[in-house]
Amino acid sequence: xxxxxxxxxxxxxxxxxxxxxxxxxxxxxxxxxxxxxxxxxxxxxxxxxxxxxxxxxxxxxxxxxxxxxxxxxxxxxxxxxxxxxxxxxxxxxxxxxxxxxxxxxxxxxxxxxxxxxxxxxxxxxxxxxxxxxxxxxxxxxxxxxxxxxxxxxxxxxxxxxxxxxxxxxxxxxxxxxxxxxxxxxxxxxxxxxxxxxxxxxxxxxxxxxxxxxxxxxxxxxxxxxxxxxxxxxxxxxxxxxxxxxxxxxxxxxxxxxxxxxxxxxxxxxxxxxxxxxxxxxxxxxxxxxxxxxxxxxxxxxxxxxxxxxxxxxxxxxx
Amino acid sequence: xxxxxxxxxxxxxxxxxxxxxxxxxxxxxxxxxxxxxxxxxxxxxxxxxxxxxxxxxxxxxxxxxxxxxxxxxxxxxxxxxxxxxxxxxxxxxxxxxxxxxxxxxxxxxxxxxxxxxxxxxxxxxxxxxxxxxxxxxxxxxxxxxxxxxxxxxxxxxxxxxxxxxxxxxxxxxxxxxxxxxxxxxxxxxxxxxxxxxxxxxxxxxxxxxxxxxxxxxxxxxxxxxxxxxxxxxxxxxxxxxxxxxxxxxxxxxxxxxxxxxxxxxxxxxxxxxxxxxxxxxxxxxxxxxxxxxxxxxxxxxxxxxxxxxxxxxxxxxxxxxxxxxxxxxxxxxxxxxxxxxxxxxxxxxxxxxxxxxxxxxxxxxxxxxxxxxxxxxxx
Numbered sequence: 184x185x186x187x188x189x190x191x192x193x194x195x196x197x198x199x200x201x202x203x204x205x206x207x208x209x210x211x212x213x214x215x216x217x218x219x220x221x222x223x224x225x226x227x228x229x230x231x232x233x234x235x236x237x238x239x240x241x242x243x244x245x246x247x248x249x250x251x252x253x254x255x256x257x258x259x260x261x262x263x264x265x266x267x268x269x270x271x272x273x274x275x276x277x278x279x280x281x282x283x284x285x286x287x288x289x290x291x292x293x294x295x296x297x298x299x300x301x302x303x304x305x306x307x308x309x310x311x312x313x314x315x316x317x318x319x320x321x322x323x324x325x326x327x328x329x330x331x332x333x334x335x336x337x338x339x340x341x342x343x344x345x346x347x348x349x350x351x352x353x354x355x356x357x358x359x360x361x362x363x364x365x366x367x368x369x370x371x372x373x374x375x376x377x378x379x380x381x382x383x384x385x386x387x388x389x390x391x392x393x394x395x396x397x398x399x400x401x402x403x404x405x406x407x408x409x410x411x412x413x414x415x416x417x418x419x420x421x422x423x424x425x426x427x428x429x430x431x432x433x434x435x436x437x438x439x440x441x442x443x444x445x446x447x448x449x450x451x452x453x454x455x456x457x458x459x460x461x462x463x464x465x466x467x468x469x470x471x472x473x474x475x476x477x478x479x480x481x482x483x484x485x486x487x488x489x490x491x492x493x494x495x496x497x498x499x500x501x
Numbered sequence: 502x503x504x505x506x507x508x509x510x511x512x513x514x515x516x517x518x519x520x521x522x523x524x525x526x527x528x529x530x531x532x533x534x535x536x537x538x539x540x541x542x543x544x545x546x547x548x549x550x551x552x553x554x555x556x557x558x559x560x561x562x563x564x565x566x567x568x569x570x571x572x573x574x575x576x577x578x579x580x581x582x583x584x585x586x587x588x589x590x591x592x593x594x595x596x597x598x599x600x601x602x603x604x605x606x607x608x609x610x611x612x613x614x615x616x617x618x619x620x621x622x623x624x625x626x627x628x629x630x631x632x633x634x635x636x637x638x639x640x641x642x643x644x645x646x647x648x649x650x651x652x653x654x655x656x657x658x659x660x661x662x663x664x665x666x667x668x669x670x671x672x673x674x675x676x677x678x679x680x681x682x683x684x685x686x687x688x689x690x691x692x693x694x695x696x697x698x699x700x701x702x703x704x705x706x707x708x709x710x711x712x713x714x715x716x717x718x719x720x721x722x723x724x725x726x727x728x729x730x731x732x733x734x735x736x737x738x739x740x741x742x743x744x745x746x747x748x749x750x751x752x753x754x755x756x757x758x759x760x761x762x763x764x765x766x767x768x769x770x771x772x773x774x775x776x777x778x779x780x781x782x783x784x785x786x787x788x789x790x791x792x793x794x795x796x797x798x799x800x801x802x803x804x805x806x807x808x809x810x811x812x813x814x815x816x817x818x819x820x821x822x823x824x825x826x827x828x829x830x831x832x833x834x835x836x837x838x839x840x841x842x843x844x845x846x847x848x849x850x851x852x853x854x855x856x857x858x859x860x861x862x863x864x865x866x867x868x869x870x871x872x873x874x875x876x877x878x879x880x
Contacts, residue, residue: 189730291555301765403722405747407766410553449727460713
């Protein structure tokens, strides 16, 4: 039982960076843009968050810097695909390569110029990002451990997901955005400013991805700079969007489930049955494939990918 | 569509033609003996790294520190060192490109630091007899310009095991391993470590978690977290990031680093680290090449050669008596009276390995350890 609770806690820990990446990508895809640059935007966020934290000793400024870095990455993507109509897949892949490259470049530059050949965040920040403790609530057995003792990112992620869900489903702006994702020409005809919406949501998505990157460099890597700190999580997030069927709230559960898959091999009791390690590594992707098959068999229009996702909108071709 | 194919094919043809002509003109131009350069000025060293020296503490960092040490010892200038970073060792084309770039820039000796470069280096060594190829961690070589090098890191692992065995209070020691049972380098390291723990604390168990990856910050953190949840209070590691040390530090527990001295990352947790002084080999090999007396033999150095060591003990946190116990064992390793894998060793599935009065031979140590010592369990 204790082992199972430890497993759930570890799943949340491992799923949180995926949650940010997934939310960011959902915002991109809802506006009709398949952005494969999640990994790159997360890397930029990881680097900016770490370096600013390192220089300012302030967690909130670091968080803001990570958001802005992800946003700038997304800006490159938005200018190229929305304004210049570049191919979305190619632009996204390039953004990934660029983002990883520039963050490693800056990291290397900082390490070379440090005295100790190592960059470690000051205690102040480590204290700010450590697991919270609410006296009373955190002490409740089981429940306290499950709900009230994570690091701040976990709560920020869940709140972001809920806000995005309200934004998409309960507000007029959200409705307009979904219309653009389904059929930009109709939305345009209805008087919605397509380009403005696309820019806003792509940038917002990029910023959220950036915060996910900061999680990698501040939490997972324990406040010591390492190159390739995101190391493929951004790609899992892209797959997770399908798993969450483009819903921010389902993304919460989806990312924690994927986080669970990630850590399953460390918690599965080996004395009962031993699977090869590759089996565990394969699980999330098999499940994603299964979900793709199931949704395509059901042919339901609900919970599917926005119809115009991946296709650039040429106003003149209406 | 057809047009496109024709254009692409003709482009490929043109490129391959130019590549051929380049090679043809290059080889006969410099009839050099291996490493026959007297003036330091045009002598160059190529290094193929699997990662980035700025990784901070890991494998590539340790190798690059060795290169830097060699550069200082031999007085080479920065322009004489050619580094190729992030060369994927599962991609033969990328490996070949990186090595050819080194050769083009005039490298006289090329170090390939990762296992996967082996076959490519072997092929290119035959093609470029004037360049010396030195490959880390592999087993292939030829009789003129291609050797392999690695070290007896298990000696250091044994000594760090002593520190862990004396420190643990729960009698559970964790170990984050990059690869599973069939990888002799990792498994041998775990066994040497467990033997070290056993030598001072026969009751302690060693719990192993396998990440299945040489470099994965997230996996290594997760594995360390899981180990801590099972009650271990010292975590050793065979993986590239200091994340297991950092997790131990966060939990108020302890760790044993690897590759380089990880106490710079986790000063409150790292008791000591099993470290590589690659500079010992790089200086030795490069000096030979520089002076033109390259001896093409395989190198398997240990503590005696200075290739392997443990970093200074973290005096504030190691258990009492650690320094003395380690010194005693170290002395025996240095004078050759103890070789870690000596005599009959019991494995965790009930069988035994080795013979009384003998020690495992080097071929078995590098390629044939696929069993775990009796106190080890993979969790």
